[in-house]
Amino acid sequence: MKLNDMQPAPGSKKVRLRVGRGASAGQGKTCGRGVKGQRARKGGYHKVGFEGGQMPLQRRLPKMGFRSHVKPTRGEITLDTLGALAAKGGGSVDLAAVKAASAVPNGVAKVKIILSGKISTAVTVKGLLATKGARAAIEAAGGRIE
Secondary structure (H helix, E strand, O other): OOHHHOOOOOOOOOOOOOOOOOHHHOOOOOOOOOOOOHHHOOOOOOOOOOEOOEOOHHHHOOOOOOOOOOHHHEEEEEHHHHHHHHHHHOOEEOHHHHHHOOOOOOOOOEEEEEOOOOOOOOOEEOOOEEOHHHHHHHHHOOOEEO
16 A cells, blocks of 8 residues: 555545535525624634533532542552561551561551452451452461451
8 A cells, every 4th residue: 555545434424514605505694693683703712621611520620639638547468568568567467567577657547358369378467357259268278357
């Protein structure tokens, strides 16, 4: 194929409607703008987003992003991290041990264990939340969640 052979797909380019060329052309006289009024005038139409005096949508919605007040108090750790903490802590892991190891920030009130990585040691988890998959992996390794 050569550059001079290229052309758009049939039907993709529509011929522009030439208005104001007489009654027989189909869009004569008022050119499809109706009769009188703001929309019939040249350059006479409201700005984008104008809703007839009603407060426009873009002004009704808040402009800042959303920041959860709960997020800073929640943390998560992976199975790999849990295994490392269990090796240090003698097979038992709780919220204090997780904070002491700097696995989560100090302001965290709840920690959830997520299914990411692998765990091979038996771990006793106290006071931590766990996803279904993480719970199954911990129990399969011989550990338990209290």
